[in-house]
Amino acid sequence: MIDWGNICEACKIMDKYCTIGTLDRLFIAVNVELVDMEDNPDKSLCRFELLELLIRIAGAKYKDPKICSTYSESLERLLDDHFIPYCEDLEWQEFRDDELWCLECSDILECNLEGLLKLYKKYLHPLKKSMTSEGIVKLFSKDSVVSLPEKDSVWCFGMSKMTVVDELTQSK
Numbered sequence: 001m002i003d004w005g006n007i008c009e010a011c012k013i014m015d016k017y018c019t020i021g022t023l024d025r026l027f028i029a030v031n032v033e034l035v036d037m038e039d040n041p042d043k044s045l046c047r048f049e050l051l052e053l054l055i056r057i058a059g060a061k062y063k064d065p066k067i068c069s070t071y072s073e074s075l076e077r078l079l080d081d082h083f084i085p086y087c088e089d090l091e092w093q094e095f096r097d098d099e100l101w102c103l104e105c106s107d108i109l110e111c112n113l114e115g116l117l118k119l120y121k122k123y124l125h126p127l128k129k130s131m132t133s134e135g136i137v138k139l140f141s142k143d144s145v146v147s148l149p150e151k152d153s154v155w156c157f158g159m160s161k162m163t164v165v166d167e168l169t170q171s172k
Contacts, residue, residue, distance in 0.1 A: 001024070001027055004023070004027055004045070004053075005020065005023060005024070008020075008023050008057075010086065011082040011083055011086050012082060013057065013061070013078075013082050015061070017060060017061050017062075017064070017065050018057060018060050018061040022057075022060050023057065026053060026056045026057055026060065027045075027053060029056065030045070030049045030052050030053045030056065031045075031049065044133075054075060054078060054079075055071055055074075055075055057078060058071060058074035058075040058077070058078040059071055059074055061074070061078060062074035062077050062078065092159070119139075123135040123136075123138065123139050133154060133157045133158075136153055136154075136156070136157040137150050137153040137154060137157070139153075140152075140153040140156070141153045
């Protein structure tokens with residue numbers, strides 16, 4: 001939630017219609033679970049929750065004060081004014097096609113699968129059946145010779161989720 005506040009601040013989203021209190025309230029509303037979803041932490045966002053949050057913010061910022069007439073128009077304006085100007089164009093698909101989804105990478109993973117599974121089990125969250133971002137940070141920032149800065153470990157974890165089509169059912 002704090003990270004989301006920092007993103008909103010960096011993207012200059014806050015104004016008289018969309019205060020920090022409004023952003024906090026919308027973040028909490030998006031994370032309410034009427035049906036318990038084990039793999040959906042209450043203080044983190046899944047992709048579908050991020051989209052809902054962006055639409056709610058667009059509504060509060062542009063539709064409710066009647067600056068825009070529809071949620072669609074409001075969302076487009078929010079993205080155009082506050083997110084797209086701050087985005088970097090990264091060539092991820094090219095990297096995936098050329099370096100990640102290739103026979104050489106598959107061979108390396110396959111021949112090290114037993115050790116990778118042992119490592120995975122060591123960092124598996126006992127209540128979740130998957131590794132958490134905290135486990136990833138611990139593994140790559142503290143417990144291995146990789147010694148990535150924590151910020152880079154978090155970034156790599158986030159980018160790894162981008163290849164998961166349905167993170168609630170396919171994250172394992």
